[in-house]
Amino acid sequence: MPTATLILQPILSPRLRQMLPGIQSKKVSNELPERIEDAELIRAAQSGSRTAFDALVRRYDQSVLRLALHLTGSEQDAQDIYQEAFLKAYRHLGSFRFECSFYTWMYRIVTNLCLDQMRRKKTRREESTIAVTAQGEERDLLDSVADRRAGFNPEQELERLRLGDRIQSALDMLSPRERMVFELKHYQGLRLRAIGEILNTSEETAKNTLFRATRKLRGQLADLR
Amino acid sequence: MQCDKAQLQIIAYIHGELDEDASAELELHTLACERCATELEVYQALQRALALTPVEEPSPNLLAQSRIRLDQALDQVHSPSLWLRLQIGAFGLFAQLRSAPGVAAGLAVVGFLLGGFAGQVWMQHNARTQLAQSVQLARNTPVARPMPQTLAPQIAPVQSIHGGALENASTGSVAADNAPTAVPQIFNVSRIVRHGDTHMVEVQYNQIVPQTLEGSVDDPAVQQLLLMAAGNGTDPVVQDDSVALLAQQCSQGRYCAGGPVRTALMVALRYDRDASVRAKALDGLQPYVAEDTRVRDAILESLLHDPSAQVRSSALQMLEPVEADSSVHMVLETLAQQDPNPQIRAASAQALLQMPPTQ
Ligand SMILES: [Zn+2]
Numbered sequence: 122m123p124t125a126t127l128i129l130q131p132i133l134s135p136r137l138r139q140m141l142p143g144i145q146s147k148k149v150s151n152e153l154p155e156r157i158e159d160a161e162l163i164r165a166a167q168s169g170s171r172t173a174f175d176a177l178v179r180r181y182d183q184s185v186l187r188l189a190l191h192l193t194g195s196e197q198d199a200q201d202i203y204q205e206a207f208l209k210a211y212r213h214l215g216s217f218r219f220e221c222s223f224y225t226w227m228y229r230i231v232t233n234l235c236l237d238q239m240r241r242k243k244t245r246r247e248e249s250t251i252a253v254t255a256q257g258e259e260r261d262l263l264d265s266v267a268d269r270r271a272g273f274n275p276e277q278e279l280e281r282l283r284l285g286d287r288i289q290s291a292l293d294m295l296s297p298r299e300r301m302v303f304e305l306k307h308y309q310g311l312r313l314r315a316i317g318e319i320l321n322t323s324e325e326t327a328k329n330t331l332f333r334a335t336r337k338l339r340g341q342l343a344d345l346r
Numbered sequence: 347m348q349c350d351k352a353q354l355q356i357i358a359y360i361h362g363e364l365d366e367d368a369s370a371e372l373e374l375h376t377l378a379c380e381r382c383a384t385e386l387e388v389y390q391a392l393q394r395a396l397a398l399t400p401v402e403e404p405s406p407n408l409l410a411q412s413r414i415r416l417d418q419a420l421d422q423v424h425s426p427s428l429w430l431r432l433q434i435g436a437f438g439l440f441a442q443l444r445s446a447p448g449v450a451a452g453l454a455v456v457g458f459l460l461g462g463f464a465g466q467v468w469m470q471h472n473a474r475t476q477l478a479q480s481v482q483l484a485r486n487t488p489v490a491r492p493m494p495q496t497l498a499p500q501i502a503p504v505q506s507i508h509g510g511a512l513e514n515a516s517t518g519s520v521a522a523d524n525a526p527t528a529v530p531q532i533f534n535v536s537r538i539v540r541h542g543d544t545h546m547v548e549v550q551y552n553q554i555v556p557q558t559l560e561g562s563v564d565d566p567a568v569q570q571l572l573l574m575a576a577g578n579g580t581d582p583v584v585q586d587d588s589v590a591l592l593a594q595q596c597s598q599g600r601y602c603a604g605g606p607v608r609t610a611l612m613v614a615l616r617y618d619r620d621a622s623v624r625a626k627a628l629d630g631l632q633p634y635v636a637e638d639t640r641v642r643d644a645i646l647e648s649l650l651h652d653p654s655a656q657v658r659s660s661a662l663q664m665l666e667p668v669e670a671d672s673s674v675h676m677v678l679e680t681l682a683q684q685d686p687n688p689q690i691r692a693a694s695a696q697a698l699l700q701m702p703p704t705q
Contacts, residue, residue, distance in 0.1 A: 190402075308400075312363070
């Protein structure tokens, strides 16, 4: 049998990656009109149209906010990142040359801002002398369960919240970069090649980071079966 | 397959980053090897656990708040300044030109400044006549056709309307072509100065002067203009012509090595709304499929996305001489199953059969 190794992983663009089997694939050939519309909006925005820029924002802002929110876990931080990212995009749109998709370009800005924020947060956490583990925290979990809709099992929900806490603290143990790669792969469903493109690194490096992150999580969460 | 290799591949496998052949091989191995099967099971359990806490969409409230805040901040940011517009040059300038404020619009600013209806009429009438005269003058002056020094359409030096009298602020004459179309256009108004309490006002504005350049397609200056035109989304005919010319040169193996022409063709292949332009771009890229992975990437993308069956089908033919890497395999598999056109599905399946197995 021929040896198909990971090193030979293909060189594909983010959009192409999303189309391939194994990932939820949209219908073939829906993408070009979308990209042409993008291109037109970008050109109009580059020549000064605020309306066109607003339309671009509306196209991408929900996924930007979702990413920032999930990475930072704070609505305030997510909103700040959202704000800064689109202001940056507005100021630098003139330098966009259509050599990558707008999606990739926008995500480059957003992931950079998120990485900065995660690094700052990590430093603050490490400086703080009182370590509070997620498990040791006094939280009235049942309280947050009580006001949910009737007819479901509070014990199961409690279990889910505990599990959520454990996963969260395991994710917090990753380095910002590992966290980012894992986020883009596992939670946002991007292909490694796209992740490399967004993070300005090779697919190979992104892959190694993903492997490291996954192994660490496995170590932390090994007992979850 | 050996265990250490299988162990390496398990993580790629659970993340959906292993191609079909390798996945099948790994699955086969785990059927026979208990150690690797256990390892796989551990990672699959991890994925299941993680799936219990999916990413949630931001609340509509948060999204709305963020949008309002951004909107307010954008209002404070100055609209792109002149230098930025100049910088955009190649891509944005033509679009700018089309919507460039005409003479009347420029002078409306003056009228507004003067505040009086009478003043506005006076200014408009006066200046407009004089501008027209100046244009006339420029047109009638025999000027040697200047070769552009920089390839952005030339912006003439700042001119002023001084108290209604038009002066050419530069010492040289306005370079203009003799062709009847060569009417200088106002690019923008850059400064307005009021003279005390009088009705006199000085308006500085920039003009764009159309120029013509004649030369061989090999001429770097011509090349640069063609490149600019290929990326210019405002005039489809001009764009079509330039892409065709560039593609023709590329397919003959000329002037394509440096990258910018190749990049322009890839941009056309990805973004042009006209299928015939995309097909031409494809032709021009032909010689580079094998050596340039960016080109191959663009062609694979077009195979999956291009709405024109014609373009997809030419793209498919271009892949034939390419040594099959796993990406080509994956795309062909997708096409064979999903392409809306039955002929393309069949041709992809055929091509898959003929390709040597993945290296
Ligand atoms: Zn094994």
